[in-house]
Amino acid sequence: MPSPLEEALRTFRRTPLLSGLSVASIGFSLFTIGLFGMVAINFRQALRTVAERVEVVAFVLRGTPTETLLAGSRDIEAFPEVEEVRYVSAEEALTRARGELVEFREAFRDLETNPLPASLEIRLKPEYRNAGSAQAVAERVRGFAFVDDVRYGRDWVERLDRLRNLAGLVGLVIGLAFAAVAMVIIGVTIRIIVLQRATEIAIMRLVGATNRYIRGPFLLEGIIKGAAGGLLAIGMCWLTLIVFQRTSTEVGAGLVFFGAGEALLILVFGIAIGLLGTLLSVGRHLRDV
């Protein structure tokens, strides 16, 4: 008796066109999802780079003793949201300003006293790089007696928050829509295959094959097709990235491909829809014949 695997592979040999078409349809459906996922990953990556700049700056009152500043820094560093506190002295601030603000270089050179205050640059942990946390930290830092003023670029941090939420929502909706379309296409493809094999299923049932025996090769076929479609989709995504990187080096250079986890997810998703599509269409057909 041929194993279900042999039966499944036999079907591939017997109906190469239909099998190829179903693999291609699964592949293209997953490709759209994968492509979207790749855009989402790169978008998230870009947002993360921007979010790294979310920091709270506390300007220090002139004449604050170093010991007070050091003790204060340690206290702030102990906040759960804070990753790192860096002390920027007035001199360092001036040097930085001279380097960055080239157009005011002359003005800075003629200064008799340094007008810039010393500051503490407070970097937040990645999960706290949002408007709410930045504001909370700023409020607490403002409470220190040596702090003159606190800035955290409130407007753009809030805008970044909104962008992040919107991107997440749009991603979820479009991703679900693509997944639904992929499921329908795959379901239809498998139904065609099942209908094409209706006679075979009917004969199997007539000679006393159990439903499990009949279903076995179909399910394996679904798994193989889903996996093949998943691999095809990963390959196409990779090719798209390569083409993009070659044609648009400026943008393309910064783009990243899936990690192993995401690639595995596409593969598993392919197998799952192959399996589910088969289960639904074969199950329905087994009741029909």
Place this chain on the structure above:
Amino acid sequence: MIRFANVSKTYPNGVSALRDVSFQVAKGEFVFLTGHSGAGKSSILSLIFAEQKPSSGEVKVSGFPVGQLTSHQVPRLRRKLGIVFQDFRLLPYRTVEENVAFALEVTGARRELIPARVMRVLTRVGLAGKAKVHPRELSGGEQQRVAIARALANDPPIFLADEPTGNLDERASRGIFQLLQEINAGGAVVVMATHNLALVRDTPYRILELKSGEIVYDSARERRGPDPQEPA
């Protein structure tokens, strides 16, 4: 082997296919089901192989109560049956021997025993020399022989034939009928639905004639009178 007791069958579309049908088929019998198209012959066969369930009454086949069978039990009943149809129902992309082996494969026969059993049944139907050809290369009569070989592969005690000669010429029909007689002589019950009266005439076998879903003639009852054990 087969027992119908007050069986009625009404399809979901309201068509009444069988009305209060009762009969029994004993071991070793050869029974013809005759009647016009739509008389209920195929409905009786489909109840025997549990493709349908009775709307009322009881159908028992080889000890299996068809009305109460679960989907898991149906394959067990079918392994005791050999079934052939007018349209042969062969798989076109498989060779003759593969078509026959298929019936053994799906019922879980041991792999090493399959080739010998296939050759044995092909020899029995006279097609041992055509084991490697595809069904499309065979005549209608030969294709029906392959279908019979497939049905015989599991040595079923009951053999059902639904218009097996319907697509065949006179000579091929005679050949198929002779084959069914041999199967019956081997001890199996044969139930054959046909409207080929030329075939039925002058045979010693039992005839059940159906009309509008009712049995209007039973040659066995004619010969021995009403069976007192048979439900009224």
